[in-house]
Amino acid sequence: MPERFFGKEIKVTTGEGVKEPLSFTLDGREYTVKEVVDFWPDYGFSAGETSKTWRTRHHRNYYRVKTTGDEIYEMYYDRGTNLKHPEFRRWFLTRRLQP
Numbered sequence: 001m002p003e004r005f006f007g008k009e010i011k012v013t014t015g016e017g018v019k020e021p022l023s024f025t026l027d028g029r030e031y032t033v034k035e036v037v038d039f040w041p042d043y044g045f046s047a048g049e050t051s052k053t054w055r056t057r058h059h060r061n062y063y064r065v066k067t068t069g070d071e072i073y074e075m076y077y078d079r080g081t082n083l084k085h086p087e088f089r090r091w092f093l094t095r096r097l098q099p
Contacts, residue, residue, distance in 0.1 A: 010075065012091040019077050021063055026093060031067045038064040042076070064097070072098040 011025040020039075023032045042060040059079040066072050074094045 007092045007094060010091050010093045012075070012077075019061060021065055021075065021077075021091070024073075024075065024091070024093070031069070031071070031073070033065045034068045034070075035066045036063055037066050037072065038062075070098070071096060 008026075012021045013023045014020060015022055020036060021033050023030055025031070040062050042062060060076045061079065062074065062076045064072060064074050073096050076092055076094065078090050078092060
């Protein structure tokens with residue numbers, strides 16, 4: 001059964017200019033990404049959202065990655081809604097699919 005983190009914020013190291021994860025830190029341990037197994041964008045709306053405008057839309061890039069320890073994790077990069085405020089851009093771990 002997958003271990004779920006439900007949007008636990010993590011620190012991620014990316015390549016220059018590319019928002020693809022190279023490594024991430026979870027509970028004080030650093031994991032090196034060996035391979036990006038899958039990628040997909042999410043432009044949907046939050047559940048129950050009544051005002052469907054670009055401001056309430058998700059702006060996320062999801063990644064399924066395999067670490068050098070052959071563990072598979074799912075994470076996303078929340079790009080935020082305002083390009084002038086990079087402090088709203090953060091990474092979150094959603095689950096571990098394979099130990």
